Amino acid sequence: MVDIATRVWNHKWKIDPIVRSLIDTDFYKLLMCQSVFRNRPDTDVTFSLINRTKSVRLADLIDEGELREQLDHIRSLSLSRGESTWMRGNTFYGKRQMFRPDFMDWFEALRLPPYELAKKDGQYELTFHGKWPEVMLWEIPALAVLMELRGRAVLRDMGRFELQVLYARAMTKLWEKVERLRAVPGLRLADFGTRRRHSFLWQDWCVQALHEGLGDSFTGTSNCLIAKNRDLEAIGTNAHELPMVYSALAEDDAALARAPYDVLSDWHEEHDGNLRIILPDTYGTKGFLDRAPDWLTQWTGIRIDSGDPAEGAETAIRWWQERGEDPRAKLVIFSDGLDVGKIEELSRRFDGRVRVSFGWGTMLTNDFIGLTEGDRLAPFSLVCKAVEANGRPTVKLSDNPRKAMGPAAEIERYKRVFGVGAQVEREVVV
Amino acid sequence: MVDIATRVWNHKWKIDPIVRSLIDTDFYKLLMCQSVFRNRPDTDVTFSLINRTKSVRLADLIDEGELREQLDHIRSLSLSRGESTWMRGNTFYGKRQMFRPDFMDWFEALRLPPYELAKKDGQYELTFHGKWPEVMLWEIPALAVLMELRGRAVLRDMGRFELQVLYARAMTKLWEKVERLRAVPGLRLADFGTRRRHSFLWQDWCVQALHEGLGDSFTGTSNCLIAKNRDLEAIGTNAHELPMVYSALAEDDAALARAPYDVLSDWHEEHDGNLRIILPDTYGTKGFLDRAPDWLTQWTGIRIDSGDPAEGAETAIRWWQERGEDPRAKLVIFSDGLDVGKIEELSRRFDGRVRVSFGWGTMLTNDFIGLTEGDRLAPFSLVCKAVEANGRPTVKLSDNPRKAMGPAAEIERYKRVFGVGAQVEREVVV
Numbered sequence: 001m002v003d004i005a006t007r008v009w010n011h012k013w014k015i016d017p018i019v020r021s022l023i024d025t026d027f028y029k030l031l032m033c034q035s036v037f038r039n040r041p042d043t044d045v046t047f048s049l050i051n052r053t054k055s056v057r058l059a060d061l062i063d064e065g066e067l068r069e070q071l072d073h074i075r076s077l078s079l080s081r082g083e084s085t086w087m088r089g090n091t092f093y094g095k096r097q098m099f100r101p102d103f104m105d106w107f108e109a110l111r112l113p114p115y116e117l118a119k120k121d122g123q124y125e126l127t128f129h130g131k132w133p134e135v136m137l138w139e140i141p142a143l144a145v146l147m148e149l150r151g152r153a154v155l156r157d158m159g160r161f162e163l164q165v166l167y168a169r170a171m172t173k174l175w176e177k178v179e180r181l182r183a184v185p186g187l188r189l190a191d192f193g194t195r196r197r198h199s200f201l202w203q204d205w206c207v208q209a210l211h212e213g214l215g216d217s218f219t220g221t222s223n224c225l226i227a228k229n230r231d232l233e234a235i236g237t238n239a240h241e242l243p244m245v246y247s248a249l250a251e252d253d254a255a256l257a258r259a260p261y262d263v264l265s266d267w268h269e270e271h272d273g274n275l276r277i278i279l280p281d282t283y284g285t286k287g288f289l290d291r292a293p294d295w296l297t298q299w300t301g302i303r304i305d306s307g308d309p310a311e312g313a314e315t316a317i318r319w320w321q322e323r324g325e326d327p328r329a330k331l332v333i334f335s336d337g338l339d340v341g342k343i344e345e346l347s348r349r350f351d352g353r354v355r356v357s358f359g360w361g362t363m364l365t366n367d368f369i370g371l372t373e374g375d376r377l378a379p380f381s382l383v384c385k386a387v388e389a390n391g392r393p394t395v396k397l398s399d400n401p402r403k404a405m406g407p408a409a410e411i412e413r414y415k416r417v418f419g420v421g422a423q424v425e426r427e428v429v430v
Numbered sequence: 431m432v433d434i435a436t437r438v439w440n441h442k443w444k445i446d447p448i449v450r451s452l453i454d455t456d457f458y459k460l461l462m463c464q465s466v467f468r469n470r471p472d473t474d475v476t477f478s479l480i481n482r483t484k485s486v487r488l489a490d491l492i493d494e495g496e497l498r499e500q501l502d503h504i505r506s507l508s509l510s511r512g513e514s515t516w517m518r519g520n521t522f523y524g525k526r527q528m529f530r531p532d533f534m535d536w537f538e539a540l541r542l543p544p545y546e547l548a549k550k551d552g553q554y555e556l557t558f559h560g561k562w563p564e565v566m567l568w569e570i571p572a573l574a575v576l577m578e579l580r581g582r583a584v585l586r587d588m589g590r591f592e593l594q595v596l597y598a599r600a601m602t603k604l605w606e607k608v609e610r611l612r613a614v615p616g617l618r619l620a621d622f623g624t625r626r627r628h629s630f631l632w633q634d635w636c637v638q639a640l641h642e643g644l645g646d647s648f649t650g651t652s653n654c655l656i657a658k659n660r661d662l663e664a665i666g667t668n669a670h671e672l673p674m675v676y677s678a679l680a681e682d683d684a685a686l687a688r689a690p691y692d693v694l695s696d697w698h699e700e701h702d703g704n705l706r707i708i709l710p711d712t713y714g715t716k717g718f719l720d721r722a723p724d725w726l727t728q729w730t731g732i733r734i735d736s737g738d739p740a741e742g743a744e745t746a747i748r749w750w751q752e753r754g755e756d757p758r759a760k761l762v763i764f765s766d767g768l769d770v771g772k773i774e775e776l777s778r779r780f781d782g783r784v785r786v787s788f789g790w791g792t793m794l795t796n797d798f799i800g801l802t803e804g805d806r807l808a809p810f811s812l813v814c815k816a817v818e819a820n821g822r823p824t825v826k827l828s829d830n831p832r833k834a835m836g837p838a839a840e841i842e843r844y845k846r847v848f849g850v851g852a853q854v855e856r857e858v859v860v
Contacts, residue, residue: 161642165605168598175595212591 015066017073018148018200022110023083023224025140026194028236030087030224031275034103035242037133039266045135045245046388049126049142050405052428053380057122062149064117067124070145071115074138079108086228093274112138132389136241139384143195146382147366151198154376169371170198174206174364177340178213184347188357189214190235191221192335193365196379203365207232210364219357235359237277237303238267241386244282244396248389253417261293268295277333278302281399283418285312289319297323301331301355307399307426309334309342310349317354327354335359337428339367381428400426445496447503448578448630452540453513453654455570456624458666460517460654461705464533465672467563469696475565475675476818479556479572480835482858483810487552492579494547497554500575501545504568509538516658523705542568562819566671569814573625576812577796581628584806599801600628604636604794607770608643614777618787619644620665621651622765623795626809633795637662640794649787665789667707667733668697671816674712674826678819683847691723698725707763708732711829713848715742719749727753731761731785737829737856739764739772740779747784757784765789767858769797811858830856 023030036043051058079087084104092098099107113130115138124146128138155163181187191210197203207226210218220233227234243260250256260282268276276299280288285307297320304312313334317327332354334346343358350356368377385405386394395406395414401423404411414420453460466473481488509517514534522528529537543560545568554576558568585593611617621640627633637656640648650663657664673690680686690712698706706729710718715737727750734742743764747757761784764776768790780786798807815835816824825836825844831853834841844850 159642161605161639165601165639168601168605171595171598172602175591175598209591209595212589 015069015073018070018145019074019141020077021083021225022077022079022137023087023228024144024200025137025224026222026236027224027227027234028222028238029137029140030099031236032238032242033133033136034099035266035270036136037103037106040245041131041133043132043245043249044130044390045132045386047128047135047138047384048387049124049146049382049384051123051380051382053382056150056380058146058150059119059122059124061153062146064119067145067149068117070149071117071142074141074145075112075114078111083228084108092234110134132245140195142384143382144197144200147196148199151377154372166371170202170368171205173367174209175213178209180340181214181217181343184344185351187214187217187347188219189217189343190219190357190359191223191364192359192361194223196362196382197365198368198377206365222359237275238279240279240282240396244394245386245389248392248394256414256417260288264296274300274331276300277331279305281306281312283397283414284420285315285399287419289315294323297325301333303333303335305336306403308424309336309346312399313350313354328352331355331357333357333359335361339363399423400428402426402428445499445503448500448575449504449507449571451513451655452507452509452567453517453658454574454630455567455654456652456666457654457657457664458652458668459567459570460529461666462668462672463563463566464529465696465700466566467533467536470675471561471563473562473675473679474560474820475562475816477558477565477568477814478817479554479576479812479814481553481810481812483812486580486810488576488580489549489552489554491583492576494549497575497579498547500579501572504571504575505542505544508541513658514538522664523703540564562675570625572814573812574627574630577626578629581807584802596801600632600798603797604639605643608639610770611644611647611773614774615781617644617647617777618649619647619773620649620787620789621653621794622789622791624653626792626812627795628798628807636795652789667705668709670709670712670826674824675816675819678822678824686847690718694726704730704761706730707761709735711736711742713827713844714850715745715829717849719745724753727755731763733763733765735766736833738854739766739776742829743780743784758782761785761787763787763789765791769793829853830858832856832858
């Protein structure tokens, strides 16, 4: 029996919106947004889209009109009453009222600021200008829209059963990963796959499959909307944009050298427990830890997001040991370029030496590799980054020079200030 | 949005009926039923269920109460108005009014006769007695009910996502077969998988997948309900029960020797074109063809349903040549134990020598092999056969002694009458 109202409702949408909620975003974005709203609300920033995979010519694949419709739809969104209630009333990381009333009042009134869109060399130049707390919320939806529109462009040519078989294959592939992960002792794993997901519905499926398949080993999802809808833990802490913008705002080299610690000092005042996670690689992990103030050694753990992950964790373990901390009480979160083999390998290596957790992203929510002719659904490396703050360029070095960003002269200055020497290049997978 | 009426409707069923229509059966059953209704309506017959795969202990797996509910539900079914309209108004094998008004009047009033059910050695003894045209219609629904109840017993222990992945894997497996079959030049293939299907919904999916994936190479389905719902050709001709019952009714050896030809003589009066398909193996293909009257060589083709299929087809080709017929104008339908490899092999071998068509059964609609632990969903060899007619036992020899049926003394008599010598044993796959 056809539900006529549902059918009419479904058909009256002019578009099929990809992002339908302001909380269809990563939890750490909201935490950082609140921190920025409190500490640096008036900073003017520019965020830009960067496609590191030049061979995927997005402007040839995706119709500009369709892209604008999706972005315009996101600008029409505001926080719903139920979403607000969830953010105000839910417990995050064991804490009530994680989001303060003044922040929630602001967020409830928020609409995302305008975007600028142009085409160049087969790519879209998509840029967002404005106040930091507003602009920063564009990152995840902008990425999700481009990833999903690219997918739709490929799916458009496929037959009905061909489509069903495509998803059948993707489900089978994911489930085989789940079955392998079940055998990993003491596994702790969360979904970090919002930004490069194949689609919202697919991410939602993947999260539920992990929940059923891994039970308590699945700790939650970074996606707030899915966490809310599926009654799961929302997971995430902080990201590179904080030290990048704080550093760009520094007036001189001395202030620049302090900036990454200022970020964590602000964070320290706001958060405790499992939210006190160091992200050390923005300007080189080794130097960052060597110069870190002692109070940072008390933090719960560290997130390894570039470079060789085992080496990063070994560096952290040595640092804790040198500072008299017991690494077995500390948490290492791996979140860069993970797939099952790497998760198994890192679990084995650090078992009993440190607490380990995984933030699994692209290869969880977008592993369509090998499922279409010409691999036209394979994920690619799209990012959306703060490139300017109060008129100054931002810089990121990371532990992998291929992930470095910023003007060459500024990169050299940052390398000098942060004492970054030779680095090993690693392929950026996704 | 939940459609409340649909939800209430779905929940008010006391059971989830497996067979929901009297035309959820093979097309050839209806053709044969009409023939029996016309030529031998008063024959008393007994049909019995036989599970050749003793290791699948159906009575341990399937609750007797559930089985009775399903069988009782089938007894409550009658032909719906839409079904009757389709049978009366549709074109079958290019012909209008395939089903005569007197037959349709009878069929519209039909309810299936009672069944007898007992348990023995871990198996169900399921038996149907009554007039031939009524009892014969139990065969396909009885098989479908037992196959699907066995599947449900296995599925009951599985999680929601585990289930979805199970079907994802089955879909992937089928689609890989479709992709291989696309490469077979001049392929003609129909679904013959009703009786041993995993489930009705799964057969329905498989048929639609073949339709999309193979295009015109997919010629239709033996399942009348699916043919009607999906607007496809209903496919099928006749089966062993006709010669088996005709033979059991023969008064002496001379009449017995004539009986299989009497069947085809009756058929000859009713049908022409692609419905004139010889099924020669009931009492040995070689002898049947050697003794066949000349008018049979004019028939359109032959169906190979036991023994080595290539050998069966070669025997038919030689027979046509000996009788002065051009095999390239004749049709060979393979319908026994097919899977993709065998289809490819037979297509290659007979390409250009004879017209070839495939009736693909169990490995189309029930290939869940390897998809569960302990292979608890693998298909098994269940049949429902006429075992008695007017108080006399039926006999089947076939071209594979493992498929032989009937009392030993009668088997010997039939072998003598039909001049069947040594036969090669072949494993009965499904």
